[in-house]
Amino acid sequence: MDIKRFYEETNSNYQSALSIMMNDMLIERMINKFMMNNSYNDIIKAYEENNIKEVFVLSHTFKGVTGNLALTKLFEIASILTEATRNKEEADISNEIETLKTEYQKIEEVYNRLK
Numbered sequence: 001m002d003i004k005r006f007y008e009e010t011n012s013n014y015q016s017a018l019s020i021m022m023n024d025m026l027i028e029r030m031i032n033k034f035m036m037n038n039s040y041n042d043i044i045k046a047y048e049e050n051n052i053k054e055v056f057v058l059s060h061t062f063k064g065v066t067g068n069l070a071l072t073k074l075f076e077i078a079s080i081l082t083e084a085t086r087n088k089e090e091a092d093i094s095n096e097i098e099t100l101k102t103e104y105q106k107i108e109e110v111y112n113r114l115k
Contacts, residue, residue: 001114003028007070009110016070030069035111039065040104043081047097055093056085073103 003024007014021027039062046054063078077100085091 001028001031001111003031006031006110006114009114010071010073010107012072013070017068020068020070027069031111032115034065034069034071035108040100043100044097047093052085052088052091052093055091056082056088059085071107074100074107077103 004014006012007017017027018024021030039058043055043058043062046052046058059078059081063075063082066075066078077096081093081096081100084093084096
């Protein structure tokens with residue numbers, strides 16, 4: 001995969017990811033792991049089950065991972081979801097979930113095209 005192109009096409013921050021992981025091989029390995037795990041699907045499932053506490057926990061973890069990978073759009077929406085669900089039993093996060101779906105699908109499409 002052309003990792004720089006992946007970051008360009010996803011409007012993410014390659015330089016930030018490089019400063020954290022130090023080389024393209026590690027970035028690519030971590031992007032591959034991220035795309036293969038179920039963190040995104042788990043957030044959607046928790047939301048569909050109206051388990052706001054679980055959405056918080058999963059979004060908080062997702063925020064950390066996307067922050068380290070410098071996947072800017074996913075990090076931003078994960079941050080919003082984390083704060084919207086922090087210490088809450090209920091929260092109207094339908095718009096945020098739709099944004100998450102849209103942004104994740106964009107990342108997934110670029111990833112699948114470039115891998």
